[in-house]
């Protein structure tokens with residue numbers, strides 16, 4: 001498998017500003033040493049509870065924000081300190097689909113103009129090429145050409161998300177971050193959009209980071225799954241292996257919370273305590289304050305991601321070799 005993206009030791013923290021004086025009074029540590037590879041043509045699902053750093057990671061990859069340290073290699077080039085010219089080219093190759101299709105489309109623009117905008121940004125002027133591409137993409141996302149003269153408010157949530165997806169893929173990106181792309185939609189519509197993303201992935205050879213806190217959606221769409229806790233990847237594996245053979249105590253708790261139709265008696269693991277403050281992270285293993293297997297060393301030393309089988313990695317001393 002060819003790597004498209006390789007993330008090395010990525011860290012990101014946000015300053016907390018004292019309202020009165022404007023001084024920095026601390027930091028929210030959102031990403032704490034993320035190491036991750038994303039292979040060409042795969043959908044990598046990213047799960048973890050609210051605040052674990054999923055969007056921060058996605059936003060760093062598409063360069064909406066700049067991480068504090070670490071590397072993001074895209075086709076082996078570090079994209080953190082790019083020249084303006086390289087950045088423009090990169091922005092054409094990576095796109096973000098947001099959660100809320102109500103907010104991501106400009107209400108004053110017709111759909112035609114919304115879809116034309118990426119061409120203007122990238123100084124593509126040939127009207128014939130643009131119009132052909134817009135027609136093709138509209139059909140690919142399952143809408144008719146009549147939508148082009150209408151405004152976003154005339155569409156349902158699902159249709160708007162289709163249009164937002166069309167805008168994201170219209171310049172043939174190689175990589176898309178889909179950040180909770182179905183969470184704002186009615187459950188009845190979610191499957192249609194997930195299926196559309198799968199179709200587009202196959203049609204356009206897309207690679208995708210699919211962020212969600214909904215494990216059933218992640219299970220359906222992903223090829224591999226990464227589990228995040230307090231700004232670190234704690235487990236990563238091919239999907240089938242992860243659901244069959246999950247190892248990290250946090251993943252165990254996360255997966256046991258999913259109702260199982262075929263196993264009504266499965267024990268639900270309730271996590272002890274709250275998510276620790278991200279301004280003052282626990283020393284050692286970041287999960288130790290809630291882990292039922294905690295050992296003395298977990299409180300002081302941070303575990304690495306240990307390889308357990310094939311591509312399956314777990315950040316926990318229980319699997320140290």
Ligand SMILES: Nc1ncnc2c1ncn2[C@@H]1O[C@H](COP(=O)(O)OP(=O)(O)OP(=O)(O)O)[C@@H](O)[C@H]1O
Pocket residue numbers: 014015028029030048049050051052053054055056057213278
């Ligand atoms: N612009 C910001 N300024 C300060 N703190 C921020 C900012 N953006 C995110 N954070 C904090 O960083 C941490 C990680 O946030 P992030 O949005 O990446 O999490 P998430 O996993 O996407 O959560 P959710 O599932 O709720 O979308 C959280 O504690 C969040 O409050």
Ligand code: SF4
Pocket residue numbers: 248249250285286287288289291292293294295298303315316317318
């Ligand atoms: S390293 Fe220790 S505290 Fe952390 S998950 Fe493993 S057993 Fe639990």
Ligand SMILES: [Mg+2]
Pocket residue numbers: 054055056179
């Ligand atoms: Mg988020």
